[in-house]
Amino acid sequence: MSDFSSFVCPAPLGAGDRILLGHGSGGTLSAELIRNLFLPLFRNPTLERLEDQAVLPVGGVRLAFTTDSFVVKPLFFRGGDIGSLAVHGTVNDLAMGGAMPLALSAAFIVEEGLPLETLGRIAESMAQAARAAGVEIVTGDTKVVEKGKGDGLFINTTGIGIVREGVSLSASAARPGDAVLVSGCLGDHGIAILAEREGLEFECPVASDSAALHTLVAAMLDASSEIRALRDPTRGGLSSTLNEIAGQSRVGIAIEDRAIPIREAVRGACELLGLDPLYVANEGKLVAIVAPEAAERVLAAMRSHPLGAGAARIGEVRQAYPGLVTLRTSLGTTRVVDMLSGDQLPRIC
């Protein structure tokens, strides 16, 4: 998720305030920073759409353009590393706009003293991920900062892609009656990172779901032209993503706890650690808002794709309670699910 895409909370920035870890969480503090600091300064219609990618007319096509820096800690984790994540994350931000990736840039900020072998392993992983996704890294940059002024390695990838003809996806386009779909089990990436960081061991180890979703999206768009919005629930998890859509579309979103696919190991880890899996980051999953008559067709297309095998219909868009996301629990009660507040797990991506 591009951090400029989060939604609202207008509260003036106070003098003397300082940046907190939560400002990078993808939750309410991130949204405040965007709404109160960046948007008023950079104001332009493309940025104000608040999507995960800018879309610009270029020579008769619609060019998607998106950027993300990756500061994940540790650099290597079960299921990936900062390099593969940097490729997948930016390919996915293009894909969520209905674009096929055309090319990526890669910019490295390296801390003095990083073993060259580590940088080499990570660059190799990026190259592999890019090859697998069918996209080239065509330009780059390397900066080095003194020991103690960085943290091993930060990577920025910026991507350009061509938006598929006739497709127009937007977090503002959800309408009452639409179905809410997810492409598979939630929370794997966040728990994999946490396990690595804290040295946790599970009976069934959880691997990051980090993956490039553009071919899944292509299969979905082949199946129906009635997809309204796609988002990848990264920082801030499913809850923050649905809150963004509910806010931008001025609709309510109602989801069913029982319908949300979550691995037993992830659920267990979350219980143990006091985390809510609906706020845990994913890096190879998407949320789709789909017209009701097309929902089953799109769901079938998702399930036929290896990256959507665990897809599920988890709720619907409603007219009531615009801007709010509500969850019906397995006990039959209903509660409001807010955007992430503070920072549950820093440096997840």
Added chain:
Amino acid sequence: MSDFSSFVCPAPLGAGDRILLGHGSGGTLSAELIRNLFLPLFRNPTLERLEDQAVLPVGGVRLAFTTDSFVVKPLFFRGGDIGSLAVHGTVNDLAMGGAMPLALSAAFIVEEGLPLETLGRIAESMAQAARAAGVEIVTGDTKVVEKGKGDGLFINTTGIGIVREGVSLSASAARPGDAVLVSGCLGDHGIAILAEREGLEFECPVASDSAALHTLVAAMLDASSEIRALRDPTRGGLSSTLNEIAGQSRVGIAIEDRAIPIREAVRGACELLGLDPLYVANEGKLVAIVAPEAAERVLAAMRSHPLGAGAARIGEVRQAYPGLVTLRTSLGTTRVVDMLSGDQLPRIC
């Protein structure tokens, strides 16, 4: 300068080797890293051109695409700050490919604890620089790292632009007989940063030359279609840039010490500090390689533009000594001017 654009020095990366500050210098270590680590892994024809920007065919136009991260220290300096520099640097990398900027992305890596007011001032400076350059910041990202794991603020900007029809500039295109032009006094940016960092005071304070050069380039291209190559001599200075051109074009380049414009204050500071101004970074200057018959016309066009008022013809391209840059000193002797080796001034941009 995009760090992937530096030239050569094939020597295998040794096991156990670690990243040094010099790997970010724009000199020989940067070139080694690119040649021996990134290029073999990311190998593709666009990247292998080793220009400051990738050029890709998109919908019937040629799209330029370039990335740079900025880690300059301190964040504010005479003549600019990390924000304006991040806009100018990327606009210039587009301009050196003959492209007018279309849009920029901006990605921030903020250290926990940075005053919001500081981030606000820098974002405002970016917005102003972008407005002045006629380019919009259309997409962005913010990440936060823990206190002690960053250094205030790092910014990545990535730019896209449209290459002017009929124009094809390349550091590989210099031919014997071509004139070597520079757009003005060299070394201002590096000395301004150093002065800020070390608390040096000069009688005539030196301000950074940080500026967006795309309108200067447009004026030059209006004047002649015989411009072969443009480069902005940032990290590694004039010497490293000319070495790249000499290497990529397999030609010799001979320059005249007396002809190179350098401010008295910069020359004095360099003498005092034991620096060679030919290696000091610039952020608002360009080097042009121009066919001999067009040289005076292009020089006149440069001098008619506010950012090229101090333009000068400093040498010529030769057949002899391919790959080498030679300097005729004011004493009449000639010496070889190498690419920057090690790191003269870290974190200049």
